Amino acid sequence: MLEMKVKAVVASPMGEPVILLVDQEEKKVLPIVVGPLEAHNIALPLQGVNPPRPLTHDLLKSVIENMGGRVEKIVITDIRDNTYYAEIYINLDGKNxxxxxxxxxAIALALRCGAPIFMKTALVEFTYDFADIEHQLGEEP
Incomplete structure (x- = not known):
């Protein structure tokens, strides 16, 4: 598995929101197209914005923590039919x-919980060189 981090939420050339996950060396990038609401929910913690009332992912974090659990990590596991899949790993009273x-x-929750984000090694073939993505965007994200 490769540890990843959210570099930015940007607009694709067609205007769709895209999450840019980069490896720790910022050489490989996994772009994941999401909807506008999902992009907003990921952008908020990246910008350090705390809404006055809990949003869905804030609520989920609170529920997990109040039950004595902890989000250990999230893993981007697969892509099928142009759809990515992920798993959230939670430790609850010693049970995984x-x-x-x-x-x-998963990413929105990980950002709120400070949990690491991983990608299965098999998905490397779906990554791009980060320098190429920067060039396509015309600026650094």
């Missing part, structure tokens, strides 16, 4: 739970 998730929800 693995929850199926959309990558956008």
């Amino acid at each position: 739970l693995v929850i199926d998730s959309r990558p956008s929800d």
Whole structure:
């Protein structure tokens, strides 16, 4: 598995929101197209914005923590039919739970919990050189 981090949320050339996940060396990037609401939910913690009332991912974090659990990590696991899949790993009273998730929800939760983001090594073939993505955007994200 490769540890990744959210570099930015940007607009694709067609105007769709895209999450740019980069490896720790910022050489490889995995772009994940998401909807506008999902992009907003990921951008908020990146910008250090705390909404006055809890949003869905804030609520999920609160529920997990109030039950004595902790989000250990999230893993982008697969791509099928142009759809990415992810899993959320939660430790609850010494029991390890693995929850199926959309990558956008898993990433939004990980950012709020400070949990690491991983990508299965098999997905490397779907990554791009980060320098190429920067060039396509015309500026650094």
